[in-house]
Amino acid sequence: MHQLTYGDIKAATDRIAGRIRxxxxxxxxxxxIRTARRDPLDDRETESCQVWLALEYMQHTGSFKARGAQNFIQAHRDAKxxxxxxxxxxxxxxxxxxxAWAAQQQGVTATVFLPSTAPAVKVAKLHSYGADVRLVGVEYAEALAACxxxxxxxxxxxxxAYDNPLVAAGAGTLLEEIRTQIPGLDTVVVAVGGGGLFAGVAAAAQHHGIRIVAVEPENCRALNAAIEAGRLVDVTVDSVAADSLGARRTSQMxxxxxxxxxxYSVLVPDAEIVRARQVLWDHRRVAVEHGASTALAALTAKPHHVADRDLPIRLAGTSRNYLPGNGEKVAVVLCGANTDVRSLVEHDGEN
Incomplete structure (x- = not known):
């Protein structure tokens, strides 16, 4: 299994330059954003944490996935x-x-398989990108087998979708861009589904000595469960964010x-994911999918730490939130916005 390196991220950055937003x-x-309790031994002047939202939902096709798709196709084109x-x-x-979008951009045929139960709006969007859409069976597994x-x-x-080094490396280019805009970045917070975004961003973050907070819904925790077991395991998927974070198993990468x-592994309850998503709409008119608001929920969730005695030593400290420290610079990735805005408008806090 190929393990991502910073070299993979740099190569992807060069490869997709000018092809993504x-x-x-x-x-x-x-x-x-609340900060953590001050360390009594910290004699620095008290400073508020500084938090930025990385608006990756404005990427082509409405999510960070465009980066990995472009890198995947371009790398294979370069290698003939x-x-x-x-x-x-x-x-x-x-x-x-x-x-489908990246293939269209590169003049390549894309054949996309999905179950016949897929929403018509998604099928129409795929067609708009020039894809050959094949509807097979009623479950994803049937579409995958046909593919x-x-x-x-x-x-x-x-x-x-995520378990490919070129796809993950493309996603990792996001951190390179964030770093250039936030000198001295301490921490990046990302939502985790299958783990492509996390693996790519982590490869870049670890090279630069940047902390990474991996956030998952409590009942959709493929990465957290794998850390706990020390190996890949299948998990039950039951979350409001399952449409984008609902991987049953993470990748080895x-x-x-x-x-x-x-x-740092953080698990957040669905109620906090929903609340963070609504807050983004109410206060900024930002409409993101639940998978994107999962990352922000780590910083806005009410403090409630999982008891360390209930966890293996390697997971001690897993919590339902992340509180930045004194003066900490944090970037929170809002990774996608393919969502139904009506669900936000119906609960608009200002109406």
Whole structure:
């Protein structure tokens, strides 16, 4: 299994330059985010933490996935391993949209498999990117099997939503951009599903000595469970954010990254995910999917630490929130916005 290196991130940064939208950042109002209790031995002047939102939901196709998809296709084009049959993927979500978009940008055929139960709006979006959409079965597993058969029969290049080093490295380019805009960045906070974004960002963060907070819903914790077990395990998926973070198993790349220094695992309840998403809408008119607000929920959730006695030593400190320290500079990645805005408007705090 290829383990991501900083070299992979740098190569991806160069490869996709000019093909994706640079991330925009906006500062959170001072005093909005609580800080941790002051260390009595810390003799520095008291400073509020500084928090920025990384608006990656403004990326092409509405999520960070565009980065990995571009890197995947461009790398194979450069290596002359891009077949005439194009690329194929089984995904009706953000990964499928990103793959179809990147393929269209590169003049490559994309064949996307998804179950017949997929929402018509997603099918229409895929068509708008020029994809050949195949509806197979009623469950994702059936679409995946059909995708694998198609790749074997035609020679099409099979992509993956997160478990591919080129896809993860593309996602990691996000941190390189954030660093250039926030000198002295201490911490980056990302939501974790399958682990592609986390693995890529972690490879860059660990090279620069930046702390990374990996945030998952309490009942959608593939990475957290793998850290606990010390190996990949299947988990039950039951969360309001399952549409984008609902991986039953994380990748080996993500687990390897999580076992390095400077990684904090945080689990947040669905109620806090929903609240963080609504706060973004009420106060900033930012409409993101629940997977994106999961990252912010780590900073806005009410303090409630899991008892260390209930956890293995390696997981002691896993909590339902992350409180920045004195003067800490933090970037929170809002990773995607493919969501139904009506659910936010119906609960608009200002109406």
């Amino acid at each position: 640079p991330v925009a950042l906006t500062a959170v109002d001072p005093g909005t 391993t891009l077949p005439d049959a194009g690329v194929t993927i089984a995904s009706g979500g953000n990964a499928g949209l990103a793959c 694998e058969d198609f790749a074997s029969a035609t020679g099409a290049l099979a992509s993956h 993500a687990l390897h990254a999580a076992q390095q220094d400077g990684v």
